[in-house]
Amino acid sequence: MEHIYQEKYMMIRTAKTTDKNWIEEIFAQNKKILGGAGYFGMQWHRYWNQPKSNEFWIVIENKAFCHYLVRKKDNVKVVYEIATHNDFKKQGFGKKLIEKIGQPIELKTDYDSIESNAFYKKIGFAPIGVSYTKSDNKKMMNYKK
16 A cells, blocks of 8 residues: 655655665765665665565655654654755755654664754654664664654
C-alpha cells in the first residue's frame, strides 16, 4: 500500500524503484554524513530484493527522502537516512518527512555535523547520548523525539 501525503507542493509518497537515480544524487551530495555511494547501493538493493514489512523509504520527489524502520518491540521509528537535495535545503522538506513518519523517533547523526545537529534540535529532537559506529568508530550524536 502506497503512503501519500500532500500539502501545497510537498507530496510525500512511498519510494519507487524509478526514484533510485535522484535519491542516489542526494545521497552523494550528503555522503559525508550518510556514507558513500556503495552504502546507498547496498541499502537500496536490499530494500527492493529482501523487503522487510517494517522498513520504509518515503520521498518528496526530486527533493528529499527518508529511510526508516519501525522497531517491532516498541513501535519507535528509527531513521537511518534523511536528506534533502542541496537546491532545496532550508525549505521545510526534511521537517515534513519527519512529521509524516510520526513519533516516537530515534536517530543518530555525525557528532561533528553542525548542520545536522542544528536541524534536529530546531525541529524538536532532544539529544540522548553519544555512540560510536561499529565499522569505523565514528562519533555519533543520538536523538529522540
